[in-house]
Amino acid sequence: MYDLVIVGGGIIGVSLAFKLAEKGFGKILLVERNYLGSGSTFRCAGGIRASFTSREHIVLMKRSIELWGELKEKLGVKYSRSGYLWLTYREEDLEKVKGYMRIHHMFGLDTRLVGEDFVKEVAPYVDTSKMVGALFDPLAGKASPFDSLYKQFLAAKSLGVEFLIGKEVTHIDIENGAAKGVLIDGEKIPARNVAVTAGAYSVYLLERNGIKIPLTPVPHHAALTEDFGRLFDPLIIDVASGAYAVQTFHGNVLMGVDVEEKPFGELSVKLAFLEKVVSVWSKWLPWLPNVNILRYWPGYYEVTPDHHPIIGPVMPIENLYIATGFSGHGFMMAPVVAEEMASWITSSRPRSQEAGNLVLSRFEEGKTVKELAVIG
Amino acid sequence: MCERVTVEDVERAIDMGFRDVESLKRYLRIGMGPCQGRYCVPIVLGILSRKLGVPIEKLSYVVIRPPLEPVPARLFLRVKKDV
Numbered sequence: 223m224y225d226l227v228i229v230g231g232g233i234i235g236v237s238l239a240f241k242l243a244e245k246g247f248g249k250i251l252l253v254e255r256n257y258l259g260s261g262s263t264f265r266c267a268g269g270i271r272a273s274f275t276s277r278e279h280i281v282l283m284k285r286s287i288e289l290w291g292e293l294k295e296k297l298g299v300k301y302s303r304s305g306y307l308w309l310t311y312r313e314e315d316l317e318k319v320k321g322y323m324r325i326h327h328m329f330g331l332d333t334r335l336v337g338e339d340f341v342k343e344v345a346p347y348v349d350t351s352k353m354v355g356a357l358f359d360p361l362a363g364k365a366s367p368f369d370s371l372y373k374q375f376l377a378a379k380s381l382g383v384e385f386l387i388g389k390e391v392t393h394i395d396i397e398n399g400a401a402k403g404v405l406i407d408g409e410k411i412p413a414r415n416v417a418v419t420a421g422a423y424s425v426y427l428l429e430r431n432g433i434k435i436p437l438t439p440v441p442h443h444a445a446l447t448e449d450f451g452r453l454f455d456p457l458i459i460d461v462a463s464g465a466y467a468v469q470t471f472h473g474n475v476l477m478g479v480d481v482e483e484k485p486f487g488e489l490s491v492k493l494a495f496l497e498k499v500v501s502v503w504s505k506w507l508p509w510l511p512n513v514n515i516l517r518y519w520p521g522y523y524e525v526t527p528d529h530h531p532i533i534g535p536v537m538p539i540e541n542l543y544i545a546t547g548f549s550g551h552g553f554m555m556a557p558v559v560a561e562e563m564a565s566w567i568t569s570s571r572p573r574s575q576e577a578g579n580l581v582l583s584r585f586e587e588g589k590t591v592k593e594l595a596v597i598g
Numbered sequence: 599m600c601e602r603v604t605v606e607d608v609e610r611a612i613d614m615g616f617r618d619v620e621s622l623k624r625y626l627r628i629g630m631g632p633c634q635g636r637y638c639v640p641i642v643l644g645i646l647s648r649k650l651g652v653p654i655e656k657l658s659y660v661v662i663r664p665p666l667e668p669v670p671a672r673l674f675l676r677v678k679k680d681v
Binding site: 257260264372501504512518 | 621664668674
């Protein structure tokens, strides 16, 4: 009998396993149907920031950033507080980021407007000749998705967590309104608690148990160049298009931008994405057309109606917990989500009020999260 | 192998619990260099097959991501319509 079965071996599930194992919480089994990180974690950019525009995101991400620092100290995870830099070349975009900045300051985040000299210092290979201004967030940063998942996996394993990889949980075993375990290949694996951390795929899993969650997988795309020495430290954002680019710890440039996609659409590649992402970034990175693209892949954002995650119990079913719906921010939130989920599982309550606002029942009760300001 | 990975590194990683080629790729960076795994992935599959005692044809290959070989980014600026 397990004390907890975790369904889904992405960064959320693995972080939760490590967090609970560290606390000495009983017997844990994590089940991953493909390979660890194969859903969304290993497709993500690895950016980490607290500079959002809702109380819930800002408060939780401030805590998550503290915990990222602890993970670096404890496990040597590749994490760096190298900042986020929002680049603008139009006055209207600069006004927009000034609006964001006012919200950040309300919550004690030290984002600030920076000029050409500063940008040249932290991002020597960004062309500032068309820039009208930029916003910098010094608390933000980046981590390696591979390194942070694998180090927590190895640490959790050495603390006794069992990993079942390549097997699929087909159903949650629910009897008399309480989770009693999971089903794998028609066989029952009994457990006192079940946590679903299956990202976009959580919606399909819970559907088989007749549980509907307001979660929509939406395809997004990312491309990677060959690797170079230091180009730019912060994750950079082109405010006009919303495109991002980050130099990975290995030295490659990873870039993404929105292209038109259908909810529940299949993960398939589009030449139009490569055209758009190269053309947007060539404005700021004039050398980009001359370097090689090595790989390009799609992945899901699992989006909720208020673009905030679902964290906590699946009421009214007892002993069933869920953490999904990160709407593109799951990787950065993983440490704080693991902490909040551990609190729910061990003491039936969230650690912070902001996390308590993110329970699944908020959608039925009409208590969805409000953005502090709608800008632009 | 490329990315300066040795056979010993691969064997050690398998012992640590990385038992499929997709995980070995991401743990060791095999197959992430300029050839995108054309040279090393078959070698890694051979080691994996021997270590796990599973015939090589039963092991799956890594998912191939486009473009199939490194392509200068400027070519994508000339895309006129999606295919």
